[in-house]
Amino acid sequence: xxxxxxxxxxxxxxxxxxxxxxxxxxxxxxxxxxxxxxxxxxxxxxxxxxxxxxxxxxxxxxxxxxxxxxxxxxxxxxxxxxxxxxxxxxxxxxxxxxxxxxxxxxxxxxxxxxxxxxxxxxxxxxxxxxxxxxxxxxxxxxxxxxxxxxxxxxxxxxxxxxxxxxxxxxxxxxxxxxxxxxxxxxxxxxxxxxxxxxxxxxxxxxxxxxxxxxxxxxxxxxxxxxxxxxxxxxxxxxxxxxxxxxxxxxxxxxxxxxxxxxxxxxxxxxxxxxxxxxxxxxxxxxxxxxxxxxxxxxxxxxxxxxxxxxxxxxxxxxxxxxxxxxxxxxxxxxxxxxxxxxxxxxxxxxxxxxxxxxxxxxxxxxxxx
Numbered sequence: 500x501x502x503x504x505x506x507x508x509x510x511x512x513x514x515x516x517x518x519x520x521x522x523x524x525x526x527x528x529x530x531x532x533x534x535x536x537x538x539x540x541x542x543x544x545x546x547x548x549x550x551x552x553x554x555x556x557x558x559x560x561x562x563x564x565x566x567x568x569x570x571x572x573x574x575x576x577x578x579x580x581x582x583x584x585x586x587x588x589x590x591x592x593x594x595x596x597x598x599x600x601x602x603x604x605x606x607x608x609x610x611x612x613x614x615x616x617x618x619x620x621x622x623x624x625x626x627x628x629x630x631x632x633x634x635x636x637x638x639x640x641x642x643x644x645x646x647x648x649x650x651x652x653x654x655x656x657x658x659x660x661x662x663x664x665x666x667x668x669x670x671x672x673x674x675x676x677x678x679x680x681x682x683x684x685x686x687x688x689x690x691x692x693x694x695x696x697x698x699x700x701x702x703x704x705x706x707x708x709x710x711x712x713x714x715x716x717x718x719x720x721x722x723x724x725x726x727x728x729x730x731x732x733x734x735x736x737x738x739x740x741x742x743x744x745x746x747x748x749x750x751x752x753x754x755x756x757x758x759x760x761x762x763x764x765x766x767x768x769x770x771x772x773x774x775x776x777x778x779x780x781x782x783x784x785x786x787x788x789x790x791x792x793x794x795x796x797x798x799x800x801x802x803x804x805x806x807x808x809x810x811x812x813x814x815x816x817x818x819x820x821x822x823x824x825x826x827x828x829x830x831x832x833x834x835x836x837x838x839x840x841x842x843x844x845x846x847x848x849x850x851x852x853x854x855x856x857x858x859x860x861x862x863x864x865x866x867x868x
Contacts, residue, residue: 539573540571541597541626542570543567543622543632544568544569545567545634546565546568547565548565549635549637550565550634550637551637551638552636552638553638555638555640556609556640557609557610557613557643557644558743560608561606561607561636562606564604564605565603565634566602567592567595567622569595569598569601571626574596575595575624577594578623580622580623581623582618582620583619585607585608585616586605586606587606587608590603610745613640615637616636617635620633621634643670644668644672644676644736644738644740644741645668646669647666647667650744651748652747654718654719654728654749654751655750655751655753657754657784657785658725658753658845659721659723661718661719665713665715666714667704667712668713668736669711670705670706672706672740673706675710676737677710677736679737681733681735684748687724690732692715693713694710694711694712695710695711714732716732718750721844724752725753725754726751728748728750729748731746732745732746732748733745733746755842755845756781756784756785756792756845757782758780763851763853765832765853765854768857770824771825777821778818779819779821779850780818781794781816781848783814789814795839796838796839797819798839799834801836802824803832804834804836805821805822805824806819806820819836821852827856829857831856832856835849835851835852836849836850837849837850838850
């Protein structure tokens with residue numbers, strides 16, 4: 500081999516060797532950088548992911564702080580702590596430094612539960628290996644005071660009517676059970692209670708031989724307001740576990756009759772216009788005896804408005820017709836129409852009436868008819 504050829508081969512070998520060495524160094528550098536990047540991450544460690552409370556009295560408020568540890572080498576961020584049904588997160592540490600601990604405090608109100616319950620909180624974090632984790636509270640809720648058939652009563656009645664529903668209150672306490680007082684939400688709710696004789700007690704309720712009470716809840720009367728009901732009767736007892744037992748009072752008080760519309764505006768009309776005649780419909784809400792509702796009389800304070808009453812086919816339904824009189828003078832209509840009924844709660848309904856009779860601006864005089 501000539502000297503020149505040997506020199507070329509040697510130089511090629513040296514270049515290849517240098518290139519190989521440089522490539523190896525570059526790969527090693529990239530690997531080191533990648534490993535360093537992968538190592539810089541938070542790690543979520545839950546010291547006790549499940550809290551077992553065991554048996555607790557119904558009504559107890561369970562508060563527990565779950566300990567959260569960051570075993571990584573970057574800040575652990577708790578993005579959110581989402582409670583399940585019946586569990587409310589009170590607070591949580593948003594950032595936990597490497598090697599440090601934080602907490603997530605959960606709260607469970609057992610007032611609406613009985614038996615075994617499991618309430619959860621879902622954590623969302625920036626831990627790449629565990630972005631979502633679950634904390635759980637277990638408990639066996641025991642009602643020491645309870646109502647039969649349920650801890651609520653529901654009413655659906657007409658304004659002025661009075662209705663009563665009863666529940667039986669019983670206890671699992673060892674000492675003789677007593678009701679000590681009652682708190683009611685308003686004058687329209689009345690509550691009485693009676694300790695039941697042994698022969699009156701409901702079988703298989705509460706501890707054997709323990710006292711039972713019949714609680715009568717009466718709703719209605721002239722003070723009851725129209726609309727939905729959502730209140731509580733509070734029974735105070737000598738129970739050390741449940742010194743207060745709430746009974747929900749729900750339902751609706753309906754008006755004795757319905758009026759549609761409740762106001763009239765004729766707009767701008769001439770006595771001969773179709774719009775010069777308007778109707779008011781009255782409908783009895785009494786489903787048992789609707790025929791007892793009768794419209795007896797109508798009075799208009801506006802001389803330009805005449806009235807008429809007509810019973811409809813359905814019992815308890817009436818139509819009151821208001822008509823702009825044919826000889827009504829031009830001007831504004833501004834007055835009322837009173838409709839008299841046989842209803843004992845609301846015997847008279849007053850409707851405002853407005854409008855303008857075409858042809859002038861003078862006010863239409865008021866009179867009683």
